[in-house]
Amino acid sequence: MTIPEGDDPATLVSTDWLAARLTSPDLRVLDASWYLPDAGRDPLADYGDAHIPGARFVALDEVSDGRSALPHMAPPLEKFMSRMRRIGVGDGHMVVIYDGAGLFSAARLWWLFRLFGQRAAVLDGGLPKWVAEGRPVTADLPQIRDRHMTPAPQPHLMRDVTEVAQIAKLGQAEIVDARAAARFRGDAAEPRPGLRAGHIPGARSLPFGQLLNKDGTMKPASGLRAAFQTAGVDLDRPVITTCGSGVTAAILNLALARLGHADHALYDGSWAEWGMYPDLKIATGDA
Incomplete structure (x- = not known):
């Protein structure tokens, strides 16, 4: 079943939707900005300079599994809940997540909320669209009170390397x-040292930018569906998303949720894990 176009507090909301509710006591706005090292940006410093009024900052590394050698791995449930409680996010809140790139890392935090059974939405176009429209920003920090959150884990939304290897071998999904096409083909070196170049055998290439408009907003359902179909993805089958380190893959999951796709999961280790192990097969080229 396809979700109707427009604002949906479980997936994506517009700047108009957020502006109309900005003073609601049940609203929690989260800045989940994160950038690749070559971007030369400090997301916490940017937040300190200007953020949407009332927004709390969430560093992706602080809601990741610090015990893992892999980047951005999903944290234990207790760590995620503790972090949310400390920034005053809990039961009954409308959660809206944005980032400073438009629609990039916010989707990763949105996916973590889903993984732990919580509803949240991504702000379509993020902070750039909000600012371009002349909407308010501030450097003031919000007052925070602890808030309890009741978890409802959804482990089926995440796949590990063993599961993905089996699924790839049998063609079960x-x-x-979501990486750039050159990285998928193996034509471009991986930014992380020691990783092989290429992709999981049988995978399809759908760079996340193909799901976005030029202004950083997400395409309408018709455009999303067309992008998946052009990539050769059968949307009647289960889907597993992957990328470099599990961040931009979540943009694909967000798009699938917008399309009402009922069976999609994210490979959390992504290429940072798969490309590291020589005993896992890789493919190069377009297929």
Whole structure:
């Protein structure tokens, strides 16, 4: 069943939707900005300079599994709940997540909320669209009170390397890679040292930018569906998303949720894990 176009507090909301509710006591706005190292940006410093009024900052590394050698792995439930409680996010809140790139890392935090059974939405176009429209920003920090959150874990939304290897071998699902096409083909070196170049055998290439408009907003349902179909993805089958380190793959999951796709999961280790192990097969080229 396809979700109707427009604002949906479980997936994506517009700047108009957020502006109309900005003073609601039940609203929690989260800045989940994160950038690749070559971007030269400090998301916490940017937040300190200007953020949407009332927004709390969430560093992705602080809601990741610090025990893992892999980047951005999903944290234990207790760590996620503790972090949310400390920034005053809990039961009954409308949660809206944005980032400073438009629609990039916010989707990762949105996916973590889903993984732990919580509803949240991504702000379509993020902070750039909000600012471009002349909407308010501030450097003032919000007052925070602890808030209890009741977890309802959804482990089926995440796949590990063993599961993905089995699924790839048997062709049990569509595996969709959000990295740039050159990295998928193996034509470009991986930014992380020691990783092989290429992709999971049988995977389809759908760079996340193909799901976005030029202004950083997400395409309408018709455009999302067309992008998946052009990539050769059968949306009647289960889908597993992957990318470099599990961040941009979540944009694909957000798009699938917008399309009402009922069976999609994220490979959390992504290429940072798969590309590291020589005993896992890789493919190069377009297929």
